[in-house]
Amino acid sequence: MTDNIEKARKIIKNNNIDNYTIPCKKLYPFQWNWDSAFSALGIYTYDKDRALLELDMLFKGQWKNGMIPQIIFHRDDPGYFPGPDIWDSKTNPKTSCITQPPVVASIVWKMVLLGLRKKEKMEEYFKKLFKYHQWFVNNRDPYKQGLISIYHPWESGRDNSPDWDNTLNNIALKPVFIDRKDDILIDEKMRPTNNDYNKYMQIVYKCKELDWDNLLIYDKGLFNVCDPGVQFIFVRACKDLYKLAIFLKKDEYLNTIENWIDRYSDGCDKLWNSEFNSYTTYDIKENKLCYGVSCASLLYAYADVGSIEQRKYMKEHSNRILRHCNYLFPSWDPSSNKFDKKKYWRGPIWCIINYLLLNGFNNIGDTYLADKIRENTIKLIDRNGFFEYYDPINGKGYGGNNFTWTAAIYLILKEETLNQ
Ligand code: GLC
Numbered sequence: 001m002t003d004n005i006e007k008a009r010k011i012i013k014n015n016n017i018d019n020y021t022i023p024c025k026k027l028y029p030f031q032w033n034w035d036s037a038f039s040a041l042g043i044y045t046y047d048k049d050r051a052l053l054e055l056d057m058l059f060k061g062q063w064k065n066g067m068i069p070q071i072i073f074h075r076d077d078p079g080y081f082p083g084p085d086i087w088d089s090k091t092n093p094k095t096s097c098i099t100q101p102p103v104v105a106s107i108v109w110k111m112v113l114l115g116l117r118k119k120e121k122m123e124e125y126f127k128k129l130f131k132y133h134q135w136f137v138n139n140r141d142p143y144k145q146g147l148i149s150i151y152h153p154w155e156s157g158r159d160n161s162p163d164w165d166n167t168l169n170n171i172a173l174k175p176v177f178i179d180r181k182d183d184i185l186i187d188e189k190m191r192p193t194n195n196d197y198n199k200y201m202q203i204v205y206k207c208k209e210l211d212w213d214n215l216l217i218y219d220k221g222l223f224n225v226c227d228p229g230v231q232f233i234f235v236r237a238c239k240d241l242y243k244l245a246i247f248l249k250k251d252e253y254l255n256t257i258e259n260w261i262d263r264y265s266d267g268c269d270k271l272w273n274s275e276f277n278s279y280t281t282y283d284i285k286e287n288k289l290c291y292g293v294s295c296a297s298l299l300y301a302y303a304d305v306g307s308i309e310q311r312k313y314m315k316e317h318s319n320r321i322l323r324h325c326n327y328l329f330p331s332w333d334p335s336s337n338k339f340d341k342k343k344y345w346r347g348p349i350w351c352i353i354n355y356l357l358l359n360g361f362n363n364i365g366d367t368y369l370a371d372k373i374r375e376n377t378i379k380l381i382d383r384n385g386f387f388e389y390y391d392p393i394n395g396k397g398y399g400g401n402n403f404t405w406t407a408a409i410y411l412i413l414k415e416e417t418l419n420q
Pocket residue numbers: 023028032034035156157158159160
């Protein structure tokens with residue numbers, strides 16, 4: 001075992017609370033949805049039972065209506081804002097009231113590919129995952145347009161991306177209760193601004209005022225956007241859920257899931273900005289496409305959507321981005337004036353996105369790019385340690401250190417390399 005594999009396992013073990021893993025001490029002291037899914041897969045490389053417990057703890061937070069929340073507050077911790085009291089979920093365990101990119105079905109399917117055969121557990125997970133996907137369809141696409149809405153930038157998992165700038169600019173600043181802790185822990189140059197936080201909290205308070213009623217929020221909330229990241233991840237997750245249904249002989253579910261795959265794959269076309277020739281974010285409230293290429297735009301390959309022509313344009317974008325960076329894959333287009341190599345989701349590299357991207361590029365046969373991203377990810381960690389995110393120009397690590405999902409991705413990639 002190399003030193004760094006050992007180190008990665010140690011980081012994950014140190015971030016263990018009660019059979020769930022927090023993303024990073026102090027900075028993120030609870031269980032996060034997509035963090036935990038990736039952590040579970042990383043843990044699966046060395047402790048299969050513990051990996052399933054991670055997922056069990058995640059599903060413990062699932063709401064009766066099927067939503068799996070962004071954060072599960074299994075226990076209190078005063079060091080994070082906004083905490084359980086602000087969300088006031090009235091659930092047990094307490095949770096935030098929004099979700100995150102639904103990677104979990106794909107993670108479970110990946111575990112099956114790696115040998116998971118616990119029939120009862122798989123059946124249980126399948127039902128919970130189906131319910132989660134059904135929640136998305138019923139609540140985040142009420143008019144069946146083939147577009148999954150997010151109601152908060154935090155639901156994209158790419159909190160501070162320039163993708164949300166236009167929409168947030170439409171919200172006027174006003175005094176709201178904010179008690180940030182993140183900017184005490186991390187250099188503020190790397191974190192969202194106070195104005196960003198003002199808007200984030202206004203969106204939360206407005207949703208609260210609307211009683212977290214998804215249909216009301218769709219029409220009356222402050223933020224209703226289709227994020228290509230969530231849309232593409234959802235399409236891929238439906239495809240993986242379909243494979244799981246076949247594997248478990250759940251024939252009665254196949255038609256429904258197939259309809260979802262068709263509807264949401266077709267919907268991706270509405271994210272195509274033909275003036276800009278890229279998949280972009282679409283502001284549903286304003287009926288406006290955004291003008292930026294983000295790492296999420298490139299996840300079309302992960303969903304395996306797009307015509308030959310669209311793929312050709314996307315390839316041009318990725319080639320251009322490649323030329324501008326020493327390390328892949330930046331979260332925002334380096335030729336845009338909004339690119340900031342240090343700032344949260346406005347330039348730096350996230351290893352979990354790299355993992356999705358390299359899977360996507362392998363999917364569509366672009367093994368050159370997939371291999372490059374794989375090598376870059378391992379190199380970044382080997383040279384700089386297990387940070388939350390990395391500088392695409394000089395490779396420096398930023399944000400939280402000893403970060404769980406970075407360690408998890410390292411373990412997954414190393415295991416895949418060994419088995420190649
Ligand atoms: C930040 C990230 C989000 C992640 C969370 C915990 O909020 O933007 O994607 O889930 O941190 O790591």
